[in-house]
Amino acid sequence: MRPNEALTRLDVELCFDGAPASTLVADLPMGAHVLESARDVETGRKLPVDRRAREIDISSLGRDACLRYGVDLERMPPGRRRLARRVGDAMLLNVSLWLWRPLRLREGASATLEFELPDGAPSMRASTPWATIDGPGERYRVPATTYTWRSQVVLGEFDLDTVTAGGATFSIARLRDPALEPVALTAEGQRRWITTAAETVASLHGRFPVPAVQLIVLPFGRGSSPVAFGLTGRGGGASVVLLISSDASDDDFIGEWVAIHEFLHLSMPYITAEDVWLSEGFVTYYTSVLRTRAGFRDEQAGWEAIVSGLNRARGSVTDLTLREAAAQMNQRVAYDRVYWGGAAVALLSDLALRQESDGRRSLDDAMRELYECCANSPRRWSAAEVYEVFDRWAAAPILSDLLARELDRAKFVDFDRALRALGVEIREDRVVLSDEQPAAGLRQAITGAPASDRAEPGRQ
Numbered sequence: 160m161r162p163n164e165a166l167t168r169l170d171v172e173l174c175f176d177g178a179p180a181s182t183l184v185a186d187l188p189m190g191a192h193v194l195e196s197a198r199d200v201e202t203g204r205k206l207p208v209d210r211r212a213r214e215i216d217i218s219s220l221g222r223d224a225c226l227r228y229g230v231d232l233e234r235m236p237p238g239r240r241r242l243a244r245r246v247g248d249a250m251l252l253n254v255s256l257w258l259w260r261p262l263r264l265r266e267g268a269s270a271t272l273e274f275e276l277p278d279g280a281p282s283m284r285a286s287t288p289w290a291t292i293d294g295p296g297e298r299y300r301v302p303a304t305t306y307t308w309r310s311q312v313v314l315g316e317f318d319l320d321t322v323t324a325g326g327a328t329f330s331i332a333r334l335r336d337p338a339l340e341p342v343a344l345t346a347e348g349q350r351r352w353i354t355t356a357a358e359t360v361a362s363l364h365g366r367f368p369v370p371a372v373q374l375i376v377l378p379f380g381r382g383s384s385p386v387a388f389g390l391t392g393r394g395g396g397a398s399v400v401l402l403i404s405s406d407a408s409d410d411d412f413i414g415e416w417v418a419i420h421e422f423l424h425l426s427m428p429y430i431t432a433e434d435v436w437l438s439e440g441f442v443t444y445y446t447s448v449l450r451t452r453a454g455f456r457d458e459q460a461g462w463e464a465i466v467s468g469l470n471r472a473r474g475s476v477t478d479l480t481l482r483e484a485a486a487q488m489n490q491r492v493a494y495d496r497v498y499w500g501g502a503a504v505a506l507l508s509d510l511a512l513r514q515e516s517d518g519r520r521s522l523d524d525a526m527r528e529l530y531e532c533c534a535n536s537p538r539r540w541s542a543a544e545v546y547e548v549f550d551r552w553a554a555a556p557i558l559s560d561l562l563a564r565e566l567d568r569a570k571f572v573d574f575d576r577a578l579r580a581l582g583v584e585i586r587e588d589r590v591v592l593s594d595e596q597p598a599a600g601l602r603q604a605i606t607g608a609p610a611s612d613r614a615e616p617g618r619q
């Protein structure tokens with residue numbers, strides 16, 4: 160694929176190994192809209208394009224044939240620019256906008272892709288979610304999930320850094336937006352931020368859940384939180400987008416929750432939308448627990464955050480069960496209810512496993528089992544399938560029985576008893592941690608605070 164210097168058009172040449180497919184399709188309607196003509200490279204003949212069906216008929220191509228097509232990004236209507244978004248001198252490009260694929264994708268099929276960056280723009284570079292292939296030039300292996308799940312590349316001028324942490328390599332593309340205030344985060348601060356977040360997540364399973372991550376850091380302007388928003392994608396490989404505040408200093412980023420939260424998604428399989436309470440809930444629980452375990456805050460502050468999240472969820476969108484809230488999360492703006500409702504299920508599950516085993520096993524072990532078997536699966540998983548894994552691992556339906564009680568509970572997940580069992584008490588709106596055993600022991604097993612921390616008054 161060859162972009163022009165202005166990043167307004169792309170020339171794509173596709174070659175087949177052996178017999179070509181008979182039809183190419185674009186996964187996005189906009190893909191057909193921005194397509195110029197497609198031609199057989201050998202004969203120069205125009206290939207029939209059905210724009211409504213988003214298909215190119217390539218049945219006339221011979222073995223090992225190539226076709227070439229142009230993509231005119233200027234044809235995008237202004238309101239649809241999120242598929243090809245310009246930030247400063249770089250362009251974020253949804254891959255399905257310009258990479259047509261065979262109509263029938265064989266399972267495990269992959270393609271090889273190479274960029275030809277224009278000679279006139281020596282500082283132009285590319286960031287992708289794909290693994291590189293050894294050999295001369297930047298060649299990438301493009302797996303089928305590139306098309307089935309959202310994936311994007313960044314082309315143009317941006318800062319590129321590589322961080323290795325928790326056994327994973329993070330290729331960080333940081334874009335500059337001249338329309339916004341310059342970002343205060345330094346390159347060194349960014350490295351510390353990503354390293355500490357990756358190590359925190361790696362502490363759950365002993366290593367970071369995937370070997371490589373395409374990380375895209377975008378400025379969003381001023382904001383009170385260091386990171387305003389994050390999004391994890393899995394198309395073509397792991398990819399995380401983080402929107403950072405221009406105000407936040409290097410230290411503000413250390414231990415912030417968004418990067419940890421997004422990275423944690425990669426430790427679970429991609430969960431179906433109707434079971435979003437499971438992915439967001441368990442990730443929310445572990446974001447909270449791991450930040451305390453890592454020492455970014457003390458045990459008291461860690462449990463205050465959990466209690467506050469649970470109470471917020473219990474008090475919002477009170478007419479829906481957790482299952483209903485997950486199904487209507489966007490329409491009803493039920494994010495707290497779903498994220499912290501799912502976190503409450505995770506907390507109860509963790510406690511149940513620790514209690515029935517006298518502390519020999521916990522939700523950490525169940526999550527590790529799920530990670531080992533299924534986190535890198537190329538399809539989406541339902542909660543029912545995940546709970547089959549949990550129950551098989553536990554050799555008893557401990558977790559699915561618990562879920563059956565809580566998922567359709569009319570009020571909210573019943574977490575008060577769990578907090579009491581952990582010695583987390585609410586007295587006059589304040590969270591008070593009890594030092595009495597066994598509650599204190601159980602609680603410290605979850606948040607991992609060393610015993611000495613409790614003896615130091617005033618510690619933050």
Ligand SMILES: [Zn+2]
Pocket residue numbers: 420421424438439442
């Ligand atoms: Zn999330």
